[in-house]
Amino acid sequence: MQLSDIVEDPAALLAAWPVEPIQWQHAPDHFDGLLTMGEVNEWVDSECLPLRNLELVEDGRLMERHEYQGNKGMPDPGRVRAHLAAGQTVSIRRLETAKPSVSRLARGIQELTGYDVQINAYVTPGGRQGFRYHYDPYATLILQVHGSKVWHVHPPVVENPTLEHGDFQQRGFTPEEQEHLAVTPPAASYVLDRGTAFWLPRGFIHAPIAEPGETSVHLTIAIRERTRHWVAARLATEILNLALTDPALRSVVPPVEMAAGPADVVGRMRAYLVGALLQLDPAEMAELTRRAAVRPA
Structure with missing residues (x-):
């Protein structure tokens, strides 16, 4: 799979980098070649995924790795499965280093754009939320591979944030911004069903929530733009x-x-x-x- 299999007009996207969210709908099984729920379950229930490729999110924070480490520096499958059963989120990091089809997609996007690319998977039980409102210092292309998720979105509070300037991990929200987010409805909400691709420009504040009923799995393609x-x-x-x-x-x-x-x-x-x-x-x-x-x- 390449970028042309995901977005409607890749040439237009590359010529005029989008600055507003965009959705594209595909067949439900369109992204099965990248990741399936069955593969996620295999990784969760086995010790074949290195600890460096796995992160657990609990109540909006990243857990310390020693909290779910098992034998030989690998994740403990029982702890990871219990974490999901408790309604928390699991993130499979840098999937492009673990799965050839995802690696080819990442490499193809980097060659087309000249931008660094990292691909993570997020697994969230139905009706639950992983991260609370935040924003990223890079553009993201989200692929919904299982279940459904609602993305509540607010416009940026920092223009063109980067890792070196205005990054949420360093800056967070001001008290005024926190109050605004607490009392103001989202500027837009996007429902991502299985087979949906969603473009979210850098800086847009978002808080995705899995729809009730079944586990949500999506891929986040982080596209770290080259700036002047x-x-x-x-x-x-x-x-x-x-x-x-x-x-x-x-x-x-x-x-x-x-x-x-x-x-x-x-x-x-x-x-x-x-x-x-x-x-x-x-x-x-x-x-x-x-x-x-x-x-x-």
């Missing part, structure tokens, strides 16, 4: 790597100068960086940046 800041960082890294090859730039700044305020060396290094940036070959740097973008993480 990311490109600037590649250029800066190239300049600094070249600078390390110059013995003069590896020489010591005298302590007396550093303690007094190294205005002279700051001025000279500023001039060096500006000159080095202007000397970079744009075509060569464009190719180096492209290769860095499609390189597997």
Whole structure:
């Protein structure tokens, strides 16, 4: 399966990155080649999935791994099954490292976009919720592979969040934002049935809840976009790597100068960086940046 099997017009999506949620409906068994409920049950009830690929969510928080670790550093199947029976969520992490069909999908999306891709599965008993309201610093493409889930969505409170700036894990919500979410109905709610694909741009606040009746399983394709800041960082890294090859730039700044305020060396290094940036070959740097973008993480 590739991106063209999921979204309606992949060329349009790649040309104009969507900034609003979108849904596409497919046949109920459309995503069975990626993951099925039967496979989930096999993983839950066996010791073949490494501990690093499994996370348990309890009342909106990630549990410590020692709480469900079994023999030989593997998850304890009994504890994981009991966790689900208690209505809590199980997350199978980095599924692209554990299943070939998912790996091919992740690699295909990365080659098309130049964006890093990670794919996780979330298993939530009917009528229950895993994570409370939060937002992600990347776009997500959600594939509902079993059961149904309702996604309550609010618009972003941080424009273009990234892992380095405005990430929910670092920032959380302000008291005013928490109060707003507590008393304000969602701006939109999306029902994902089996076979539904759902595009959620980065920054959108969401809180998915499994529909009553049966267990919900969905795949989250996390698409970590390359930003202009990311490109600037590649250029800066190239300049600094070249600078390390110059013995003069590896020489010591005298302590007396550093303690007094190294205005002279700051001025000279500023001039060096500006000159080095202007000397970079744009075509060569464009190719180096492209290769860095499609390189597997």
